[in-house]
């Protein structure tokens with residue numbers, strides 16, 4: 001079973017003479033449980049691909065199937081529903097400043113009608129333990145370091161047991177040591193739980209966490225190097 | 228599952244995939260969490276919360292004071308009507324308000340006596356006449372009532388038997404001690420006994436006081452017997468009265484008697500109940516005085532200012548946290564869900580701001596009543612009405628602020 005199956009995917013920004021095609025007839029398969037890194041020069045289309053996989057943008061041309069859901073022609077409801085089964089990690093943690101670490105993590109569970117409040121908070125707390133923040137459960141984001149915040153964000157991206165985790169430059173705001181530690185933690189947790197991870201990064205120091213590294217150039221995937 | 232049906236048909240593989248079966252349309256989220264999120268966000272920044280609340284408090288206060296003063300003024304306009312001690316009233320068809328009434332033949336009152344339900348009738352005369360301030364010698368117009376002292380028609384404050392009896396003597400009047408001070412120090416003059424003054428250039432003796440106060444239609448008032456009235460308001464025909472008061476026998480049906488009178492009397496008079504004659508006067512002032520409009524404007528200003536302040540707070544809460552809102556959208560929260568957070572914040576502000584606004588208004592009402600003699604009364608309908616306005620104000624602010632949520636595009640979260 002593949003987490004991501006992309007066939008002939010193209011994407012274009014704008015329309016008419018100013019239109020800019022940023023993805024060209026792209027194929028990519030990510031088997032479930034794999035940790036894949038996407039590298040490439042700035043402007044090559046990495047983020048565009050990530051937002052398409054994450055159902056944050058409508059697919060224009062080609063097929064993009066994520067966790068068994070075909071996204072070409074998918075309506076907003078389908079995309080929202082799929083997004084709830086994906087974990088997102090952003091360059092900036094984007095935690096809610098007025099909620100504690102535990103409550104921030106629990107936000108990923110709030111839309112699950114099968115869980116009651118106590119269960120949500122318990123799961124969030126367990127996830128914070130797993131990312132090594134047992135003593136920061138009740139801390140507010142403002143009182144956490146950059147690395148700690150990113151670990152809260154990782155806990156939030158993992159707590160609802162998503163089939164796929166997407167991250168775009170997750171280490172960009174961290175120093176290299178913290179960046180590597182954080183990504184190693186993410187890789188460890190994902191492997192432990194059999195989750196699929198797709199990370200866009202410029203950071204060569206985290207290459208060692210990948211099962212596979214894919215490179216992109218001018219909207220096309222070039223000679224997928226095996227790690 | 229509905230939206231997935233065409234996809235499932237188009238792709239047999241998808242139809243059997245367990246993942247496809249697991250996907251559900253977004254559940255309709257309840258109100259509890261948006262409300263809690265809104266409250267936590269507001270509470271997180273007490274200074275901003277205080278600023279937003281002060282906007283709501285200000286609007287509440289302004290609206291309560293405007294409505295209070297407006298109603299006090301309109302109440303004062305019908306003070307006379309409300310203190311008339313009779314069941315039905317006659318006025319000329321063309322009369323618009325008491326102070327400028329057109330008179331009608333006194334014979335109509337005698338005709339009314341023909342009905343078995345009618346116990347007695349008594350006329351009321353009114354005229355605007357100049358009073359000469361005994362201190363300054365300056366003339367100022369007051370409203371003079373001419374009544375039969377034995378009829379006890381007027382129920383103004385201080386009108387006791389002694390006062391009524393005193394004006395049975397010719398050329399004596401009772402003077403309004405709550406009128407404007409420009410009419411002279413009536414109370415202190417009376418403290419040394421009755422005194423003489425000049426009403427419409429006729430010498431009259433002031434033998435007592437009553438309390439009515441300045442109204443829309445007059446700055447002060449005086450009461451005289453019918454004979455004294457005719458002498459002062461020279462030129463008034465005693466056979467033409469301004470208001471006819473009709474007292475019914477105990478247990479008589481007021482509405483039925485009113486209909487019987489309308490049928491009995493010629494078209495030159497209108498018949499009113501007590502409530503109707505007050506409403507008639509109120510309607511006149513609402514129509515001619517721009518006061519209703521001015522107070523309405525005051526209320527509108529309060530609402531607009533409150534709306535702008537609440538909107539500013541809600542809007543900047545969204546724009547300063549666009550990243551977080553976009554993140555929530557990426558995580559599968561819908562626009563509608565986040566809109567509920569913003570609306571909850573608006574409603575929390577409405578409720579939290581209204582309460583101190585109400586308490587402050589109660590205090591100001593007390594002060595106005597006790598210190599400047601404008602009786603302002605808080606009533607449950609009034610408080611509910613103002614809460615309704617504040618509620619709508621906050622909803623409108625929220626609805627405008629919500630548009631900013633569209634700028635929170637989760638695709639922009641990745642660069």
Ligand SMILES: Nc1ncnc2c1ncn2[C@@H]1O[C@H](COP(=O)(O)OP(=O)(O)OP(=O)(O)O)[C@@H](O)[C@H]1O
Pocket residue numbers: 013014020022040041042043044045046047048049642
């Ligand atoms: N919303 C947008 N509207 C128009 N053009 C866009 C938009 N987003 C990206 N682009 C353009 O599409 C191209 C690919 O952008 P993308 O963000 O996918 O590149 P990237 O590989 O992620 O770059 P970087 O490494 O700098 O993040 C760029 O030329 C960019 O300017």
Ligand SMILES: [Mg+2]
Pocket residue numbers: 046047048168641642
């Ligand atoms: Mg990018």
